Amino acid sequence: MKKEIVFFLPEGSINDATEYYLKILYLGFKDYGFNVIYCSNLKDLPASDYILTIEAKQFFLAKIKFPKAKIINWFQGVVAEEAYVLTKSIARKYVWHFYEWFTLRFSFFNIVVSKKMLEYFEKKYKVSIERDSFIMPCFNKKYDKGIWSRKKISDASFVYAGSLAAWQCVDEMLEIYSHIEKNLENSKITLLTKDRDRALELISQYDLKNYDVRYVPLAELEDELIQYKYGFLIREDHIVNQVATPTKMNSYLAAGIIPIYSNVIDDFNRNLSNYTTLVRHENQVPGSLVTDQILSIERMAGGDFSLKFRKDLDEIFKNYYNEEVYLSKFKSFLKKRLVN
Numbered sequence: 001m002k003k004e005i006v007f008f009l010p011e012g013s014i015n016d017a018t019e020y021y022l023k024i025l026y027l028g029f030k031d032y033g034f035n036v037i038y039c040s041n042l043k044d045l046p047a048s049d050y051i052l053t054i055e056a057k058q059f060f061l062a063k064i065k066f067p068k069a070k071i072i073n074w075f076q077g078v079v080a081e082e083a084y085v086l087t088k089s090i091a092r093k094y095v096w097h098f099y100e101w102f103t104l105r106f107s108f109f110n111i112v113v114s115k116k117m118l119e120y121f122e123k124k125y126k127v128s129i130e131r132d133s134f135i136m137p138c139f140n141k142k143y144d145k146g147i148w149s150r151k152k153i154s155d156a157s158f159v160y161a162g163s164l165a166a167w168q169c170v171d172e173m174l175e176i177y178s179h180i181e182k183n184l185e186n187s188k189i190t191l192l193t194k195d196r197d198r199a200l201e202l203i204s205q206y207d208l209k210n211y212d213v214r215y216v217p218l219a220e221l222e223d224e225l226i227q228y229k230y231g232f233l234i235r236e237d238h239i240v241n242q243v244a245t246p247t248k249m250n251s252y253l254a255a256g257i258i259p260i261y262s263n264v265i266d267d268f269n270r271n272l273s274n275y276t277t278l279v280r281h282e283n284q285v286p287g288s289l290v291t292d293q294i295l296s297i298e299r300m301a302g303g304d305f306s307l308k309f310r311k312d313l314d315e316i317f318k319n320y321y322n323e324e325v326y327l328s329k330f331k332s333f334l335k336k337r338l339v340n
Helices: 016-031 056-065 079-087 090-106 115-125 145-149 170-183 196-204 218-225 247-254 266-272 288-299 303-319 323-337
Strands: 003-008 034-039 050-053 070-075 109-112 133-135 157-161 188-192 211-214 230-233 258-262 279-281
Touching: 003 016, 016 034, 016 323, 050 056, 056 070, 056 090, 070 090, 079 090, 090 115, 109 115, 115 133, 115 266, 133 323, 157 170, 157 218, 170 188, 170 196, 170 230, 170 288, 196 211, 218 247, 230 247, 247 258, 247 303, 258 288, 279 288
Parallel strands: 003 034, 003 050, 050 070, 070 109, 109 133, 157 188, 157 230, 188 211, 230 258, 258 279
Antiparallel strands: none
């Protein structure tokens, strides 16, 4: 008789990034012999030996309803800290601290997005979870070498795709770009965002000359991104960002974009810092140093740099953003963790 696992996924909890990630987990359980069923409502959650949740609060609710179930949780972030950043509410922060502690205390095993997240949880909650945790970064795009036949870039084009939320560090990004624009002819920055008025307001503060602001529907974003050479991924030095693996990096690289990314993202430091074609911004260091890196790339006039960048992309998608590799690792993890 097949084992069964319920993926408890409340309404609104799935987006493009989580759907791709969950597909890998689904295939891992399915290949190991599980029958996977889905449920979006707690009251309809069926009794099962195994349950997967994707939020500590949902883990708590499922565990209260079925205390004997073996429940697995995917931690997408450090939600207690995120809650405080967004709301400045100490009460919300400590409620989420409880959910995280409870989940780590009673989970059958954990899925985390970075080694730094695992280390944070172990230190914060005085738990030993390394043996019971599977690590896989967030990503949702494959690299198609065919993009290069469509990717025609002459000038130094820069892009930022996303919201203007404070944690996206748009101010810092525009300050860095302002250094670049003053030193690099024919450079231009495009902000792909819904909030056009706010974006124009921010741009006006930095006296930029060459810019564009517009919104591109998600379905068209992939085709849009291949038009650009550089992409910004700037984050402040905070635990929320230190443990994260933003999907924006994967999206940029899959589109053949050279990322300009903050050095505070620990997993990128561990896995991507050896690739010198990626531009790493040292937080607390003037943006002029990023400008120097960009000018150096531009002086290479395409040929040699382009070949090296494509080689780096091949390796990154072979070693770091490889669905088949993580699926194989996850099945091996299940084999060790589950009792037949």
